[in-house]
Amino acid sequence: MLTAINLACVRGDRRLFANLGFTLEPGGRLHVTGENGSGKTSLLRILCGLSPSETGEIRWQNEPVKHLGDEYRKSVLYLGHHNAIKEELTALENLRTAAALAGVAVDHAEGTELLGKVGLSGREDLPVRFLSQGQKRRVALSRLLWSTAPLWVLDEPFVALDTAAVAWLADIIGTHLSHGGMAVLTSHQEVAINSGIAQTLRIAS
Amino acid sequence: MKNTAAMNGAGPSEDIGTFGVLAAVVRRDLLLALRRKSEVMTALFFFVIVVSLFPLGIGPEMNLLRIIAPGVLWVAALLATMLSLNRLFAGDQADGTLEQMVLSPAPLGLLVIGKIVAHWLVTGLPLVLIAPVLGLQYDLSGRALAVLILSLLVGTPLLSLIGAIGAALTLGVRGGGVLLSLLTLPLYIPALIFGAGAVEADISGLGASGHLSLLAALLALACFFAPWATTAALRIALE
Numbered sequence: 001m002l003t004a005i006n007l008a009c010v011r012g013d014r015r016l017f018a019n020l021g022f023t024l025e026p027g028g029r030l031h032v033t034g035e036n037g038s039g040k041t042s043l044l045r046i047l048c049g050l051s052p053s054e055t056g057e058i059r060w061q062n063e064p065v066k067h068l069g070d071e072y073r074k075s076v077l078y079l080g081h082h083n084a085i086k087e088e089l090t091a092l093e094n095l096r097t098a099a100a101l102a103g104v105a106v107d108h109a110e111g112t113e114l115l116g117k118v119g120l121s122g123r124e125d126l127p128v129r130f131l132s133q134g135q136k137r138r139v140a141l142s143r144l145l146w147s148t149a150p151l152w153v154l155d156e157p158f159v160a161l162d163t164a165a166v167a168w169l170a171d172i173i174g175t176h177l178s179h180g181g182m183a184v185l186t187s188h189q190e191v192a193i194n195s196g197i198a199q200t201l202r203i204a205s
Numbered sequence: 206m207k208n209t210a211a212m213n214g215a216g217p218s219e220d221i222g223t224f225g226v227l228a229a230v231v232r233r234d235l236l237l238a239l240r241r242k243s244e245v246m247t248a249l250f251f252f253v254i255v256v257s258l259f260p261l262g263i264g265p266e267m268n269l270l271r272i273i274a275p276g277v278l279w280v281a282a283l284l285a286t287m288l289s290l291n292r293l294f295a296g297d298q299a300d301g302t303l304e305q306m307v308l309s310p311a312p313l314g315l316l317v318i319g320k321i322v323a324h325w326l327v328t329g330l331p332l333v334l335i336a337p338v339l340g341l342q343y344d345l346s347g348r349a350l351a352v353l354i355l356s357l358l359v360g361t362p363l364l365s366l367i368g369a370i371g372a373a374l375t376l377g378v379r380g381g382g383v384l385l386s387l388l389t390l391p392l393y394i395p396a397l398i399f400g401a402g403a404v405e406a407d408i409s410g411l412g413a414s415g416h417l418s419l420l421a422a423l424l425a426l427a428c429f430f431a432p433w434a435t436t437a438a439l440r441i442a443l444e
Binding site: 048051070073074078080081082083084085086087088089093096098100101102103104105127 | 304
């Protein structure tokens with residue numbers, strides 16, 4: 001269970017949000033909405049521990065995440081605006097390195113199979129810079145397939161994807177939720193995810 | 206709770222351990238260096254050219270060349286290392302890999318050590334290997350060349366370690382390249398004094414062991430503090 005209490009974010013001398021709080025139960029998903037620049041990405045970065053909150057705290061299974069350290073980092077998967085992939089490396093090398101960074105071993109055969117699932121079979125050994133934007137995004141999204149983290153923090157996961165991939169991703173998130181996972185996501189698109197308890201959090205300045 | 210990897214079919218979920226993560230970072234950076242050869246060669250060619258310019262400019266004054274050799278080789282090594290420093294974390298920050306490294310369950314300090322090791326293997330080690338060839342232009346004796354290699358072997362990891370602190374502190378700063386030089390070069394002075402001093406001491410017959418020991422002591426100190434300082438600087442840069 002993820003609990004956020006009284007979070008606030010200040011950028012420069014502008015207060016983006018304050019007194020923000022929510023509780024996310026296993027199987028729940030939180031849609032964060034708001035205008036451009038309202039602080040959606042800032043909130044997601046605070047949630048996964050990349051930046052500190054001005055006030056309040058975040059609790060994971062009722063423990064403040066500050067005290068949990070790597071135990072919390074093991075439970076969170078963050079997918080930001082950047083794909084976190086290297087243009088010079090192949091899709092397979094990117095996948096295996098990303099998995100290793102998260103402490104998960106993925107061997108050659110498993111990696112190839114996972115890339116097949118994101119629709120990149122036959123392109124595993126191509127340097128990523130030869131792939132299209134959408135395909136690069138798919139390489140980045142492949143981390144959802146090997147991740148063992150129960151909490152997914154996804155910043156605009158549907159950007160640059162075609163309709164088939166959007167449906168696939170919605171399905172993957174749905175399966176994750178139905179197995180007791182949690183997801184926090186921002187999206188400007190209306191996407192049908194068919195499971196889990198949905199909450200919406202609107203950030204208004 | 207059932208884990209996500211298992212429910213998606215393939216089951217790659219065994220933990221690879223702390224050492225596995227370190228190895229993965231080093232392997233990735235070496236692979237990247239292999240694919241971007243030009244960037245790697247820049248520092249090495251810079252070193253070769255700067256060192257070779259001095260004998261051409263000064264002329265065949267063997268006594269003078271022997272005296273300036275340790276200083277010239279060491280200053281060139283410092284500058285060549287500087288050239289490659291601003292790319293140490295910049296690429297990882299631009300493509301979001303740095304965020305993933307911070308969020309990795311493995312300690313960030315360990316990943317930073319991996320990056321520094323890879324940086325040394327790519328920029329420091331080639332300088333060490335080519336230095337004796339360049340030293341020949343300065344009419345250094347075999348013994349002096351051996352001391353030169355030894356001093357660079359101990360000194361170049363020190364340059365990578367100190368440089369990593371500067372690279373992390375100037376990450377995301379506009380015009381960071383100049384600031385990086387201003388920040389790092391003063392910190393390189395002890396390495397320069399003891400590194401070049403070791404070769405000079407050996408040439409003048411005083412024995413290089415004192416200087417080399419001090420250089421090694423600095424390296425031990427930096428091994429302990431530099432990853433820690435770099436980690437702190439990276440966290441600030443990402444906030």
